Amino acid sequence: MEQEQQVGAVPSLSMIGRYRVLRRIGRGGMGDVWLCEDPRLHRQVAIKTLPSHSQGDQEFVTRFEREAEAAASLAHPHILSVHDYGKQTMLDGSVVTYIVMSYIQGGTLADRIAYYEQRRMMPPLFEMLSLLEQAAQAIDYVHKKRLIHRDIKPANMLLRDNDWVLLADFGIARIVSDADHMTQGNLLAGTPGYMAPEQASGKATIASDNYSLAVIIYQLSTGRLPFQGETALATMMQHQLQPPPAPRQFNPALTPAFEQILLQGLEKDPNQRPAQAVDFVSQLKRALTDISFQPTALSTIRDLSALNFHEDSTITEVSPEEKQRQRQQLTRRRVLWGLGGTTAAVVVSGAGLDIWEYFTHRPPDQVALTAPTSISARPTQSGPNQPVLVLTGHEREASSLLWSRNSLISIDQDTMTLLWDIGRLQQYPDRAPGKPFYSARLAGTPASDDLKSLLSFYLASSPDGQKIAIFNTAIVQGKSTQIITCTADLQAPRKLDVQQVQYFAGAAWLQSNYLVGLGQFGNISDTRKYSYALYVIDPAEPRRQWVLKAEQLANVLVSIPYQITSVNRILADPTKGSSLLAVQYNNQITVGQVTISDKAYWRARGHISVPMNMQRMAWTPDGKSLLAVYGTTNADMNKWSLGIIPIQNVLSSTSQKAVQPVSELTLPDFPTIADEYTCIAATSRMVAIGDSRGEISIWKLSTDSASSSPPTKLRTSGIQAAVQQLSWSQDGKWLAASFVDQQSSILIWKL
Structure with a gap:
């Protein structure tokens, strides 16, 4: 392919605003991505530069500032942070706008998919759904803000620490889409393989983002996209006109319930699709691991009127001369096609993907994949203080945990009781799709x-x-x-x-x-x-x-x-x-x-x-001591302690006066008074305490005191939700913790 710089592309840069450019790390249809150094804060950042515009194009600059400010205002643990934005005038007089974001080195979900494709393997579907559930939380959050992403795809899902998803490029698609709108009347941005039918006709809703999410899940569960035309236009027309092939014909291990839920996400009519991404993914996870699961009705935008909106895309009218000048800047990255009597253009974003090549070359033949894949209770990382098992199967968080010999029993808020054979799970952590991790249940x-x-x-x-x-x-x-x-x-x-x-x-x-x-x-x-x-x-x-x-x-x-x-x-x-x-x-x-x-x-x-605000108590297995976690929290004080009370002191007291703790360990404070310690469990040698931030700390314990040395902090596989319950096995070798996260996870450590 000939090497020709696109009109409007950004030339090589040494500085972007105050940021020193280190190297270009990505190139796509919606702009370039640069690794830069912030000299003020001495940190590396990623900067996306959008296609250049003339200095007189004030309409684009205004639109850019509006969308960049909206993206910067989004505060969610699964949305890539926007630190700054601005514009820079180039030597040729053009203006480059840019957005400054956190630099994430873990690659993208697209990279993860490519890794498995190269090895002709199916990705572990349950693990992938857990990642997508994090993205779904971000999607639902943005929809409640009355915003639509418009370009949900694996390349826009960044991975941090291997198991933490950050959704990126909010506002980018809308900026470029609105810029095209001014020059072509009704031009759009997105990625053909993942684009909802109505989005191609300029009528994006929240259901359009959820459709794209369903396409990703289809790809992960079958090893192929539902629609793959020889050109971008052909692919988009298939999204418009053809029903998706049944997923189970490509992966027979999928349950009928899983297929039913997934196909609802791919409905042509946006009013028939799930309106809440988290509920959609959660039911898919349940259907994957529970062969007897019967799906419940998922809410649509007809049920949730607050989410039934279209983003305002009104553009200030510009002069005919300005429109003509902008038409002349259209490059061959735009492909025009007819749809319902309306002319539209599609701008495809891809990490390191040349758009012209994408449109003029047939996609590679589908790689033969080995199916079915397995799901695993094995955590993504191993090492000191890492869990040995990550268990899922509850619909709601487990409110009580109980060890019985080598098994763990848990009960959730919907009265579902599950039995987990921990020894066997550690020996055989992998399961075929549809086979749960638990070995018995009682509803x-x-x-x-x-x-x-x-x-x-x-x-x-x-x-x-x-x-x-x-x-x-x-x-x-x-x-x-x-x-x-x-x-x-x-x-x-x-x-x-x-x-x-x-x-x-x-x-x-x-x-x-x-x-x-x-x-x-x-x-x-x-x-x-x-x-x-x-x-x-x-x-x-x-x-x-x-x-x-x-x-x-x-x-x-x-x-x-x-x-x-x-x-x-x-x-x-x-x-x-x-x-x-x-x-x-x-x-x-x-x-x-x-x-x-x-x-x-x-x-x-x-x-x-004990002092104010006692949270939980525990009895040491030898029966010698009671432990209590308590604190004083108000605007002026945030002090937490662990009190140790020998039972003999209580039983030998002859007065009516209450016994006080014999020793007291000062626990770390929280940054805000909204946080608290939520649960405690003890062996004869150790005490574990969990908190509302998802952290679990362990102190050494003697008969009448706890160690004041720094505690051991357990790693929680990226979970950042409150710890609901802790429980030690009778021999003190295993610790279980339940979390109030979307997966209602239970983690097991061998200590």
């Missing part, structure tokens, strides 16, 4: 929508480890069936009818083999008319039930008040033969015993008081 009856946000679900193990109890398994107005017992492998479920309790705020299985829950009684919608009490039930004879209300706890040092601001949980002493129970409420812990004869009795043994 409960979900709570009504008005109560879901109020509930947590609890797991408790019997003293011999043969059975588990699941609390809050069903909520029905007026009547509750809220406890299920089953074997440790989730077999033989048995419902225990519970009366009066609205929900449980904690649960324990005592060494005496009785179940105890901290129940909420009364009208849940009226804080003046409800109270908490201990609810005791004999699982062997479920008709034997007792309620220990506040007024019946005659010898409690500080009885559970009728009104309680916060009741977090109850914990049974884990040591064999002990009957002690710790009840946490507000900033207090009462340690006592429940004894049963014909009636149930409560005997308080001691009381613990």
